[in-house]
Each structure stands twice: as structure tokens, then as C-alpha cells.
Amino acid sequence: MSVKDIDKQYVANTYNRFPIEIVSGKGSVVMDDSGKEYIDMGSGIGVTSFGLCDDVWLKAVVEQASKLQHMSNLYYTEPCALLAKMLCEKTGMKKVFFSNSGAEANECAIKAARKYSQQKKGREYSTVVTLENSFHGRTLTTLAATGQEHYHELFTPLTPGFVHTKANDFEALKAVCGQNKTAGIMLECIQGEGGVVALDADFVKSVYNYAAENDIVLIIDEVQTGNGRTGELYSYMNYGIKPDIVTTAKGLAGGLPLGAALLGEKVEGVLGFGDHGSTFGGNPISCNAALSILERIDEKLLNEVKEKGKYIFNELENAPGAESVSGMGLMIGIKTVKPVSEVVEKCIENGVLCLTAKDKLRLLPALNIKMSDLEKAVGVIKEALI
Numbered sequence: 262m263s264v265k266d267i268d269k270q271y272v273a274n275t276y277n278r279f280p281i282e283i284v285s286g287k288g289s290v291v292m293d294d295s296g297k298e299y300i301d302m303g304s305g306i307g308v309t310s311f312g313l314c315d316d317v318w319l320k321a322v323v324e325q326a327s328k329l330q331h332m333s334n335l336y337y338t339e340p341c342a343l344l345a346k347m348l349c350e351k352t353g354m355k356k357v358f359f360s361n362s363g364a365e366a367n368e369c370a371i372k373a374a375r376k377y378s379q380q381k382k383g384r385e386y387s388t389v390v391t392l393e394n395s396f397h398g399r400t401l402t403t404l405a406a407t408g409q410e411h412y413h414e415l416f417t418p419l420t421p422g423f424v425h426t427k428a429n430d431f432e433a434l435k436a437v438c439g440q441n442k443t444a445g446i447m448l449e450c451i452q453g454e455g456g457v458v459a460l461d462a463d464f465v466k467s468v469y470n471y472a473a474e475n476d477i478v479l480i481i482d483e484v485q486t487g488n489g490r491t492g493e494l495y496s497y498m499n500y501g502i503k504p505d506i507v508t509t510a511k512g513l514a515g516g517l518p519l520g521a522a523l524l525g526e527k528v529e530g531v532l533g534f535g536d537h538g539s540t541f542g543g544n545p546i547s548c549n550a551a552l553s554i555l556e557r558i559d560e561k562l563l564n565e566v567k568e569k570g571k572y573i574f575n576e577l578e579n580a581p582g583a584e585s586v587s588g589m590g591l592m593i594g595i596k597t598v599k600p601v602s603e604v605v606e607k608c609i610e611n612g613v614l615c616l617t618a619k620d621k622l623r624l625l626p627a628l629n630i631k632m633s634d635l636e637k638a639v640g641v642i643k644e645a646l647i
């Protein structure tokens with residue numbers, strides 16, 4: 262039986278996989294079981310920040326794996342402590358809670374926002390306001406936060422206490438916050454799964470000011486946009502705001518499961534002993550991997566991300582078959598004239614792996630993708646667009 266057939270028979274049917282089996286990768290090039298190579302323009306949905314089996318990352322993982330692969334959170338471990346310190350120093354946030362995924366990072370943020378508000382304002386302050394077209398995860402609570410009805414169908418009842426409002430409509434958001442006992446506002450500065458749509462700068466700034474004035478916890482979901490993806494360490498830094506909580510995951514550990522909720526001044530002391538926990542959260546291998554990623558996301562790398570993003574924009578903006586290009590840094594969405602599935606299939610045929618988001622082509626290449634790989638991939642995409 263082939264891997265494909267075994268998978269089809271035994272793995273739950275939740276992923277509509279492309280008919281290729283990837284066996285190995287190095288940098289931004291992956292290989293399938295027949296030996297065919299592909300340039301990876303998705304990096305495992307923004308996960309392998311420095312590509313596949315990057316040497317520095319690999320060393321961090323292997324060294325830690327041969328020393329201590331796991332210890333319960335009853336004891337101190339060095340990678341966890343050092344990573345929390347680095348995250349706080351790079352962002353100005355005060356404390357970090359580690360989990361294993363983006364959804365869990367958001368769960369922690371929601372718990373912190375609710376506890377902060379309920380302690381301070383009263384038990385009825387539980388509502389978290391999020392945006393239409395958002396994506397915050399697949400657990401029943403983060404699904405409730407996700408402002409896309411089609412993800413909710415047949416999974417009700419979801420966790421109560423979430424209200425969605427229109428993106429870029431500040432008056433509407435204000436009204437919704439006023440009508441509810443609002444504990445928090447949660448948003449992605451660039452809606453990833455929603456089609457790589459950046460929020461308006463005015464809107465984000467207004468929401469930030471409003472949350473600060475009304476003592477509402479502002480949570481920025483940086484699960485997809487974080488860790489250098491948009492040309493800043495976190496995407497909120499493009500907007501000149503300071504969130505109360507930042508959540509991140511995907512690219513944080515460069516390919517190992519790790520999520521983090523960074524808690525700012527307002528909420529740093531809210532979660533106490535026993536309020537939250539995770540068996541694997543802060544795992545030493547994941548944290549050591551993340552240290553090897555974060556320490557390399559410096560000004561130089563961020564500038565390269567911006568430059569490469571500009572290159573893709575310039576090449577595709579007026580390309581035949583492309584209606585429009587959106588996004589920031591190396592998080593790019595392309596509205597295609599042809600159905601996007603046809604474009605993706607053509608790209609696969611010609612050795613390039615791309616993602617989609619709604620009806621758009623979505624590119625999230627490794628932050629350090631070689632210019633030669635990027636040029637080759639853009640050439641293939643251009644050809645596939647027509």
C-alpha cells in the first residue's frame with residue numbers, strides 16, 4: 262500500500278491533500294517520493310521561518326534533544342526561561358505563557374482578558390469582540406472568536422461571549438463594545454485565512470486608543486503575522502500601537518509546535534498559580550528552536566523580508582492574470598483571474614508549492630528564501646496565472 266492509500270484509509274478525513282508525498286527538504290526546496298523538487302512558497306503555512314532543516318535551527322534542536330527533551334512545568338528549564346526573556350526584551354511585553362499552538366495561545370489570551378475585566382469591573386464582563394472574516398483557531402472557543410460562519414456550522418453550541426463586528430468600521434466596533442460588557446477586543450492586523458487583508462491604519466489606531474481609554478484588553482493575534490513575517494518582528498509594529506496581549510505560534514519555533522501569549526503591563530499579573538497550564542507548553546526542544554529563530558530576526562533580516570516582499574509585489578501587481586496583490590512583507594495574497602485552484606495545480610506541475618486563502622493565492626515563503634529560488638518561483642507563478 263502506498264503512503265497515500267494508507268493515509269486515506271487511516272487518517273481522519275479533515276485535510277483535502279494534494280496528491281503528492283513530501284519526503285525531505287532543505288532550505289526552500291522540498292522533494293517528493295519520486296525525487297521531484299518543488300520550491301516551497303508556503304513554508305508549512307508560515308511555520309518553517311528559516312526553511313527546511315536549516316543548519317542553525319537543526320543544531321539547536323539536536324543539541325537540546327540530546328540533553329533534555331521534556332520536563333514537566335513543575336521545574337525550571339533554561340530554554341523556556343531564556344525564550345520568555347528574549348520575547349519580552351524584543352517587544353516590551355512583561356510575561357509569557359507558552360502553549361503548543363495558535364489556538365491555545367488565543368485561549369490563554371481570552372482567559373487573561375476575562376479574568377482581568379471580571380476582577381476589575383464585575384463578573385458580567387466577559388464579551389470578547391472580534392472582526393468579521395477573522396480566523397483565531399479551531400477549538401470551540403477560538404471558533405467562536407472566528408468571524409466566519411462556515412467554520413461554525415454543526416459544531417454549536419460554541420463558547421458564548423463572542424461578538425463579531427465589521428473590520429475597518431470603528432463606529433460599529435464602538436457601538437458593539439458599548440452594547441456588551443466587553444472584556445477584550447481581539448484582531449489580526451492582517452487577516453491571513455480571510456484572504457491576506459491588512460486592516461486600515463486609522464482603524465487599528467482608533468481601536469487601540471478606544472481600548473486604552475475604556476480599560477478593555479486589546480489582543481493582537483500574531484499567529485500568522487508574527488516572527489518577522491510582515492517585515493517587522495510583529496505586525497502590530499507596522500501600526501504604531503502597543504497591545505495588551507500578543508499571541509503567536511506558527512513560525513515561532515521554525516517547525517516545532519510552540520505557541521505563546523505575551524502579556525503586557527495591564528495583564529501581566531492576572532494569571533496566578535493554577536489558573537492555566539499546559540503539559541507540553543514551554544517544551545525545551547521547541548523553546549531552544551525558537552531561540553535559534555528569534556535571535557536571527559534582526560534589522561538586516563527584516564529589511565530583506567521587506568525587499569523580497571516588494572520584489573514579489575512589483576513582479577505580480579501588473580502581471581497578466583493577477584487582479585490585485587495584497588499583504589505586507591512576505592505575507593502576500595494574489596487575487597487571480599483564473600480560479601485559484603487551477604493556478605495552484607499548474608504551479609505544482611511546474612515545481613512550486615503555493616497556498617490559498619479564500620479565493621486568493623497566498624504566499625508565505627521562508628524569511629530567508631534565496632533570491633534565486635524566489636525568482637524561479639515567481640516565474641512559475643506568473644506563467645500559471647495566465
Ligand SMILES: *Cc1c(COP(=O)(O)O)cnc(C)c1O
Nearest residue numbers: 362363364396397398453484485
Ligand atoms: C493558524 C492561525 C491560528 C490557529 O493556529 P493553530 O496553531 O492551528 O492552532 C490562529 N490565528 C491565526 C491568525 C492563524 O493564522
